[in-house]
Amino acid sequence: MPAISKREQIVATALKLFYQDGFNATGIDRIIKEAGVSKKTLYNHFKSKDELILATLRQRDEVFRNTLMRETERLGNTARERLLSIFDAHGNWIQEKSFSGCMFINAAAEFAALDDPNHIIAAEHKRLVRDYIRGLAEEAGANDAETLSLQLNLLLEGCIVDAYVSGNKDSAQLAKSMAAVFVEQALA
Amino acid sequence: MPAISKREQIVATALKLFYQDGFNATGIDRIIKEAGVSKKTLYNHFKSKDELILATLRQRDEVFRNTLMRETERLGNTARERLLSIFDAHGNWIQEKSFSGCMFINAAAEFAALDDPNHIIAAEHKRLVRDYIRGLAEEAGANDAETLSLQLNLLLEGCIVDAYVSGNKDSAQLAKSMAAVFVEQALA
DNA sequence: TTAAATGTATACCGATCTGTTTACCTTGTA
DNA sequence: TACAAGGTAAACAGATCGGTATACATTTAA
Known part of the structure; x- marks a missing residue:
């Protein structure tokens, strides 16, 4: 073998x-x-090719989220810190030479129909990332973990797109500074 | 004729x-x-097909931005209000049956190379939208119009992607509530 | 040792792709 | 009336697409 x-x-x-x-x-x-x-x-x-695409997306989801969680936890020591270090992890990703946006946003763009299996996988990936954020928010004791996770998730999406489409490599920094406002608000 | x-x-x-x-x-x-x-x-x-694609993207940029500005100005009476009503305009767009994400984000996904003409057009479109936001920010008297425009732009990108990939049709509302924080901060 | 599984290399299939060409038709205008 | 511009319809070209079939080589394990 x-x-x-x-x-x-x-x-x-x-x-x-x-x-x-x-x-x-x-x-x-x-x-x-x-x-x-x-x-x-x-x-x-x-x-079929389509089955290969599905397999690559499933693997990407697993590897991406594992890496994201590992990096987020390496860069922040408490749940509260990690709600922000997740933006640093994204920032490092964006800086990579091979960075080519979010593979799941790209997949959703090419497989536009909401009920396309590849689009569905993309939506599931996004849900799982947000679940992770909500878990951190709960652990940190946010008064509304659901809302905070929606807010931080939206900022993450924004910074990825801005970095990819417009080539703005500092977008994660900007998003992090914006996130800090909502984290502080939720943990007051 | x-x-x-x-x-x-x-x-x-x-x-x-x-x-x-x-x-x-x-x-x-x-x-x-x-x-x-x-x-x-x-x-x-x-x-060629590629020239047709370029022509459609150019037309889309023009029509989209004209509609966006018209709607934003219809839904808000002052520059300050318009910094937020731009999110309402996006919300109405997202609700449309034909909504299929941002055509320029989709184009950037399919034409991944940063120097691809279609990718360049996408980046230019995003720059022009942000220019409009910065103009509103200046008109409203923001103490840092550049930063505010980057912040609101990032929120717009986030809400579009969230609506498209995950089918979250309320993302513009969320983004608007987040934007309000930064507008208030910049116009204090 | 031998047989089954798994691999390579390559020819091939029908469909579809972008783009060209040919032949004919319609229409506005001088 | 006649001609030029711009249109239709459809055949065609050459490349590439996803996917299959054939023939042969290598590996694995009973």
């Missing part, structure tokens, strides 16, 4: 290409070429 | 289809069929 399975190779390559070039713009032939894998192997693991 | 030129027919149809289904997912054949126009006519007016 190899250290990295063929399936993982395929998903990793597809993830990179879908993220940087888009889903429709990335063909199967390109994926197998860069993954160093035959077409038959790909279709042995995934019965 | 017909009331609506062929060129306008094509752009209007392309706009609708690109917006609701995406750019790569919408083929030329579909556009000419729905526009009721021959392929030769389309390529007589636009030398």
Whole structure:
């Protein structure tokens, strides 16, 4: 058994290409070429391109949220601090050379129908991120954790889009300073 | 001379289809069929699909910003009120049945490279919207119009994405309540 | 050792893509 | 009336799309 399975190779390559070039713009032939894998192997693991897209989105969700939580907890020591360090984690992400916006916002843009499976996965990802924020808000003792999580979530979305579309790499800083107002308000 | 030129027919149809289904997912054949126009006519007016996309984005920018400014000014009587009524205008837009997110965010997602002409147009559109906000902020006498415009702009982006990806149709209300904090702070 | 599973490489399929060409028709105007 | 501009309809070109089939090689485990 190899250290990295063929399936993982395929998903990793597809993830990179879908993220940087888009889903429709990335063909199967390109994926197998860069993954160093035959077409038959790909279709042995995934019965269609759409299933491969779903698999990459599921993996992205898992890895992204794990990284986000780890970084947020590394950069803040208390729940209250973490409600703000989540913006620092985003700031670091935005600064990365490979940053190409939020893969789930991008997926929602390409798979516009609300009932498209890929759009649904995107919405679920957003919900899970907000659940994490709400958990932090509750832990910090916010008087309205639900509202605070909605507010901070909206600021996160805004800073990601601003960074991606307009290339504003300081948007996370701005969002953090705005978030501080609502955190203080909720924890007064 | 017909009331609506062929060129306008094509752009209007392309706009609708690109917006609701995406750019790569919408083929030329579909556009000419729905526009009721021959392929030769389309390529007589636009030398490539990419030029058609650029033309539709330019038109969308113009129409969107005109509508936004008109609505914002209808819903607010003073510059200060308009810094908030711009969120009401967005709220009404989000409620529309045809709402499919921000066409420029969608374009940036499909044309990921920062130097892609379509991505550049998207960034310019965002800059022009923020210029409008900054103008209102200056008119209202904000002590730091630049910062206030960045803040309100970030809230707008956030509420659009939240409405589109997660289907949260109340996000403009939330964003408006958050914006009020910063407007008050800047106009104290 | 041998057989099954899993891989590669590549040809191929039908559909669809952007874009061109050809032939014909309609319409406004000189 | 005649001509030029701009339109339609449809065949066509060449590339690429997602996906399948074939033939052969390699690995794995009974």
